[in-house]
Amino acid sequence: MxxxxxxxxxxxxxxxxxxxxxxxxxxxxxxxxxxxxxxxxxxxxxxxxxxxxxxxxxxxxxxxxxxxxxxxxxxxxxxxxxxxxxxxxxxxxxxxxxxxxxxxxxxxxxxxxxxxxxxxxxxxxxxxxxxxxxxxxxxxxxxxxxITETAETRYNRLLRQYPDMIRQVPLKYIADFLGIKLQSLSRLRKNIKS
Amino acid sequence: MxxxxxxxxxxxxxxxxxxxxxxxxxxxxxxxxxxxxxxxxxxxxxxxxxxxxxxxxxxxxxxxxxxxxxxxxxxxxxxxxxxxxxxxxxxxxxxxxxxxxxxxxxxxxxxxxxxxxxxxxxxxxxxxxxxxxxxxxxxxxxxxxxITETAETRYNRLLRQYPDMIRQVPLKYIADFLGIKLQSLSRLRKNIKS
DNA sequence: ATAACCATTTAACATTTGTTAAATAATGAA
DNA sequence: TTCATTATTTAACAAATGTTAAATGGTTAT
Structure with a gap:
């Protein structure tokens, strides 16, 4: 059952x-x-x-x-x-x-x-x-x-590994998870796109 | 035995x-x-x-x-x-x-x-x-x-928790452990002393 | 639909940490 | 001891991230 x-x-x-x-x-x-x-x-x-x-x-x-x-x-x-x-x-x-x-x-x-x-x-x-x-x-x-990676690298890794998570989870939680502030994550996302 | x-x-x-x-x-x-x-x-x-x-x-x-x-x-x-x-x-x-x-x-x-x-x-x-x-x-x-602490706080915590370790382990390894460069650790140690 | 709330972005400036290059200090081997 | 090596510090400048404040966008409840 x-x-x-x-x-x-x-x-x-x-x-x-x-x-x-x-x-x-x-x-x-x-x-x-x-x-x-x-x-x-x-x-x-x-x-x-x-x-x-x-x-x-x-x-x-x-x-x-x-x-x-x-x-x-x-x-x-x-x-x-x-x-x-x-x-x-x-x-x-x-x-x-x-x-x-x-x-x-x-x-x-x-x-x-x-x-x-x-x-x-x-x-x-x-x-x-x-x-x-x-x-x-x-x-x-x-x-x-x-220890070894920048926040941007950590973010990119997350993006690759859990694309669905990034879509469903508010960025403030992602930012914490990455060990940076929400605003820094936002800035870093802008750099990636361009 | x-x-x-x-x-x-x-x-x-x-x-x-x-x-x-x-x-x-x-x-x-x-x-x-x-x-x-x-x-x-x-x-x-x-x-x-x-x-x-x-x-x-x-x-x-x-x-x-x-x-x-x-x-x-x-x-x-x-x-x-x-x-x-x-x-x-x-x-x-x-x-x-x-x-x-x-x-x-x-x-x-x-x-x-x-x-x-x-x-x-x-x-x-x-x-x-x-x-x-x-x-x-x-x-x-x-x-x-x-996520939440500065490198200086992490270092101070280590100092309190494992004072003997800091004495016996070269600072380059401590720096890696803390996630910062040797020179940054050195700078931060200077600030603590003063 | 509207208002209230939450999420995200943006920007200017501050702080922290990295980078490079060197000087000094400490240690160990010959 | 003396030399060579390793450890640590220092400093000037660069890059990354934080802070504060605000604007914009999206969502939800009424």
Missing amino acids: HKDKFKHVFHFINQFVDFEQKELDAMLHVVEFIQLKRNEIFIHEGEIADKIAFTNRGYLRVYYHHNGEEITRDITPLHSFATALPSFVSEKPSFEIISAITDCELIIIKKTDLENLYQSFPKWERLGRRIIEEMFVESQRRIYSF | HKDKFKHVFHFINQFVDFEQKELDAMLHVVEFIQLKRNEIFIHEGEIADKIAFTNRGYLRVYYHHNGEEITRDITPLHSFATALPSFVSEKPSFEIISAITDCELIIIKKTDLENLYQSFPKWERLGRRIIEEMFVESQRRIYSF
Whole structure:
């Protein structure tokens, strides 16, 4: 039932681990679908992040408050996992906020259910490790790009890698993601066009 | 025997998981100690990273070649794990190089041995996941600091957090780590003193 | 349709960081 | 020690990005 709703998440996890049906079923019994409208919040500031989301549709952003301003650290690509990890792993209130940039459909799993999966099926723990490893590698790539590239190069890379994201996500979030101000991004876009 | 040689690594892993003696023994049988002189290389460019190191003593750096220059992306804190993760997880040749900034003592475990530990003892897989999670969180903190902080603030933070590192690591590596040029770091150090 | 709001651009000027080139300081090898 | 090498600093100028303020464009709610 509704197997197509799991198409993307199955495709994602199959990159890492081959599951038996019973292992998949265990997951299917504990996940939940939710819809978020644009600007709705998935993880609130001060809340303990006790769940993780897979973005079946739409874009989330991870941000926090800094001198009264919102700083967007991350925009989730389509079909990937997101949570406020510092809170999720430490079980302390989250300083990070996660909200929907566009209307979203999320597949949610609670931390307690995830830990049960980890306990019951070593392969799920393996998947958890593999996914985090990939996210870590991507995070390091981004650090390289902050060290070696200009903002313009970072923008062009984003444009190539996630053309759809640039179309759907307001530039102020893109600018934060690139580590520059909105006005600087605008200037740099003008230079690219000409 | 030589239990004190494992003091730091035990302290590190005890933060995450409580092991039984047999689980620890399994690890003790497969690890190896090596000494590196300053500038000796732990992972070469083009090599497949098939091992991971815990820095029992000394500082490693992770760098890669970019337009003929060495770009240092990371300096390992004391008593932490390091490998060229993209190569380690993909088993492809490493573009990252890891070498010793100072004389180092490393505790090494081969990837195959680590995977055997993962297979044999779910708690080891759990530890692997937990450690990566922490590294990922730290990596995200660093991205925040690239987005919101000036180079001077990043330098001051490093100074507070790892005063010993600043003393032992040449400034050119620190500058790369902060994402600025050596001369800019020097200028900024002058401003701080006055 | 209109008004209010949000997104994006533009521009002038300020600040930070990069670039180039050199001088000085510190370190290690012969 | 002395020489050679590496590390660090300095300075003048260039380039990139930030800041402030405003104009323009687009979207949404009523």
